[in-house]
Amino acid sequence: MKSMDEIATPRRTKEIIARHGFSFKKSLGQNFLIDQNILHKIVDAANLDENKGALEIGPGIGALTEKLAQAAKKVTAVEIDQRLIPILREVLEPYPNIYLHHGDVLKTDLPALFKENFSDIDQVSVVANLPYYVTTPILMKLLEEKLPIDNIVVMIQKEVAERMAASPGTKDYGTLSIAVQYYSEPELVCIVPHTVFIPQPNVESAVIRLKVREKPPVEVTSEKHFFEVVHASFAQRRKTIANNLKSRFFTKENKDELEPLLIKAGIEPTRRGETLSIEEYARLSAVLLEAGIGTE
Numbered sequence: 001m002k003s004m005d006e007i008a009t010p011r012r013t014k015e016i017i018a019r020h021g022f023s024f025k026k027s028l029g030q031n032f033l034i035d036q037n038i039l040h041k042i043v044d045a046a047n048l049d050e051n052k053g054a055l056e057i058g059p060g061i062g063a064l065t066e067k068l069a070q071a072a073k074k075v076t077a078v079e080i081d082q083r084l085i086p087i088l089r090e091v092l093e094p095y096p097n098i099y100l101h102h103g104d105v106l107k108t109d110l111p112a113l114f115k116e117n118f119s120d121i122d123q124v125s126v127v128a129n130l131p132y133y134v135t136t137p138i139l140m141k142l143l144e145e146k147l148p149i150d151n152i153v154v155m156i157q158k159e160v161a162e163r164m165a166a167s168p169g170t171k172d173y174g175t176l177s178i179a180v181q182y183y184s185e186p187e188l189v190c191i192v193p194h195t196v197f198i199p200q201p202n203v204e205s206a207v208i209r210l211k212v213r214e215k216p217p218v219e220v221t222s223e224k225h226f227f228e229v230v231h232a233s234f235a236q237r238r239k240t241i242a243n244n245l246k247s248r249f250f251t252k253e254n255k256d257e258l259e260p261l262l263i264k265a266g267i268e269p270t271r272r273g274e275t276l277s278i279e280e281y282a283r284l285s286a287v288l289l290e291a292g293i294g295t296e
């Protein structure tokens with residue numbers, strides 16, 4: 001396709017929107033991409049080829065969808081806004097390898113969608129300019145459902161991307177960093193200026209790539225218990241790990257049992273939750289679980 005025909009140019013985007021009388025809904029995180037360079041950067045980061053599949057969440061008017069259809073064998077795009085479906089059908093008409101699904105991705109049966117659309121495909125990437133109001137629930141759903149996904153390349157709020165990729169001991173490191181890094185290896189691809197969107201969001205943006213792990217980096221007996229311990233340890237960032245865990249799991253009567261357990265796990269009780277690595281949380285969860293502290 002010639003570049004003047006492509007969807008993501010300011011001129012063509014404005015023309016499509018005006019012709020369909022479309023108005024942006026802030027509540028659905030509708031900030032559309034109008035920059036060819038950034039679209040190419042996103043698609044390149046996903047490493048697609050003619051044998052691979054792409055799942056897009058929130059195709060908008062199809063700017064990224066078009067690029068994905070040119071780079072992958074098949075694209076499945078899930079869009080919540082019914083008003084965009086006829087627009088997408090029109091602008092994406094030249095691409096028979098795109099399947100549109102109208103619905104809320106958070107309520108969509110993704111394993112069934114994968115079975116229906118990607119059963120003949122070995123490697124699938126999720127590629128999206130995500131609606132920022134639901135970034136975390138969408139990414140956690142994709143990771144927790146353990147779908148056959150190789151990598152996830154998404155535009156998200158810069159601050160959230162930094163939290164996902166943060167290392168222990170930094171101010172950005174928290175429950176989100178641990179949850180994302182348990183399932184994937186995050187890598188910041190680029191920081192993105194406001195000017196590539198219409199309308200422009202009032203937060204900074206970044207593209208992040210999550211390489212989905214075949215198995216978690218640590219072995220845990222119970223994921224539920226592991227994440228319960230992580231959440232409890234960050235309940236109040238300024239408290240020590242011992243104080244946070246006491247408030248969550250212990251009573252006045254048995255609180256003295258905690259320190260020996262922390263020592264057994266190799267963790268100094270005066271440390272703060274934000275200094276512990278995933279490996280240390282796994283060890284701590286194992287010791288607490290063995291002592292019957294926490295769920296299961």
Ligand code: SAM
Nearest residue numbers: 031032033058059060079080081104105129131
């Ligand atoms: N991909 C387009 C682009 O880059 O120009 C649009 C991206 S815009 C940031 C987010 C899109 O996600 C919008 O089209 C919005 O309607 C859609 N959306 C919002 N919430 C959604 C949800 N829960 N499920 C599916 N799509 C959603």
